[in-house]
Structures are given as C-alpha cells and as structure tokens.
Amino acid sequence: MNPEPDLSNRTLTLTRTFDAPPEKVYRAWTEPALYKQWNVPHPWVITEAELDPRPGGTNRINMRSPEGVDYPDAGIYLEVIPGKRLVFTDAYTSAWLPSEKPFMTVSVDFEPLEGGAKTRQSIRVLHWSVADREEHERMGFHKGWGQCADQLAELLASL
Numbered sequence: 788m789n790p791e792p793d794l795s796n797r798t799l800t801l802t803r804t805f806d807a808p809p810e811k812v813y814r815a816w817t818e819p820a821l822y823k824q825w826n827v828p829h830p831w832v833i834t835e836a837e838l839d840p841r842p843g844g845t846n847r848i849n850m851r852s853p854e855g856v857d858y859p860d861a862g863i864y865l866e867v868i869p870g871k872r873l874v875f876t877d878a879y880t881s882a883w884l885p886s887e888k889p890f891m892t893v894s895v896d897f898e899p900l901e902g903g904a905k906t907r908q909s910i911r912v913l914h915w916s917v918a919d920r921e922e923h924e925r926m927g928f929h930k931g932w933g934q935c936a937d938q939l940a941e942l943l944a945s946l
Contacts, residue, residue: 797920799912799928803936807943809870809897809906814946815939816840816873816895821946822848825938828931840867845881861886872896878915889915891923908936 805812815821819836827833827850834857835849843863850858861881866874878889891914898907910932914920 797914801910805906812906813870825942828934846875
C-alpha cells in the first residue's frame with residue numbers, strides 16, 4: 788500500500804471560531820438565503836445560489852463584482868454530514884459532468900466547542916496543482932476568505 792502523499796504544497800487552510808452552535812454555522816453554508824449574505828467579500832454580492840447539499844448535489848453560485856461583472860461558479864457536493872462536515876469540488880458540474888478546468892476541492896468541518904455553544908470551523912482547500920494554490924493566494928485567499936468569515940460571524944450573531 789502506498790503512503791498518503793504530502794499535499795501541503797497544494798493546500799490552503801483557514802480556521803475560525805464562531806459564537807454559534809455547529810447547526811447554525813452549517814445552515815449558513817447550506818441555505819441559499821443565508822449563504823448569499825456572507826460568502827463573498829463585500830462589496831461583491833452573490834446574485835444566485837443553488838445549493839443541494841447531498842452527495843452529488845449541485846453547488847452553483849453567481850458572484851457579481853462592484854463593476855457589475857458576473858463570475859459564475861459551479862460544482863458538486865462530495866460528502867455531506869449535517870452539522871459536521873461539507874466537502875465540495877469544482878472538478879464536476881451538475882450530474883457528475885467534468886468541468887473545463889478543475890481548481891479545488893474544499894472541506895469544511897464544524898467542531899462543537901464549549902458544550903456545543905460555539906463552533907470551530909476548519910476549512911481545507913486542496914488545489915489540483917501548486918500553481919493553482921499559488922494563483923489562489925495571489926487572488927487574495929486569506930484576505931477574502933477571512934473577510935467572508937467576519938461576515939459569517941456577523942450573520943450568525945443575528946440568527
């Protein structure tokens with residue numbers, strides 16, 4: 788049996804603790820009306836969100852820049868454990884159709900803390916190549932995904 792490969796040179800991570808139980812954080816990732824409120828750095832907006840959180844289900848969004856340019860993004864869920872874990876990828880679009888240019892697979896883990904009153908959210912983004920990871924960093928992964936985490940914290944406080 789071959790040992791697991793070292794993928795650290797293709798991986799980006801972000802961990803954040805929220806003052807909300809895992810079920811609420813999970814809802815914000817899987818309910819379109821909530822998802823649209825936080826998962827793109829403002830002043831960008833999500834104009835459309837189709838989320839079908841089940842293995843093989845669609846994850847399709849449209850992000851719009853402040854200049855009005857649309858950036859559609861599509862993928863599928865690979866693993867869904869309500870309140871605990873989501874894994875999705877852009878390697879496939881709906882119905883397991885291969886995408887033109889796969890870029891990443893994202894896993895989001897929701898760990899209960901303090902008896903379930905808080906959640907540690909751990910995001911691991913595995914890229915198809917070192918060049919893709921480097922491009923994602925140049926695009927502002929840490930700043931942009933960090934800003935989205937701040938926006939998520941604000942939304943969770945209002946739920």
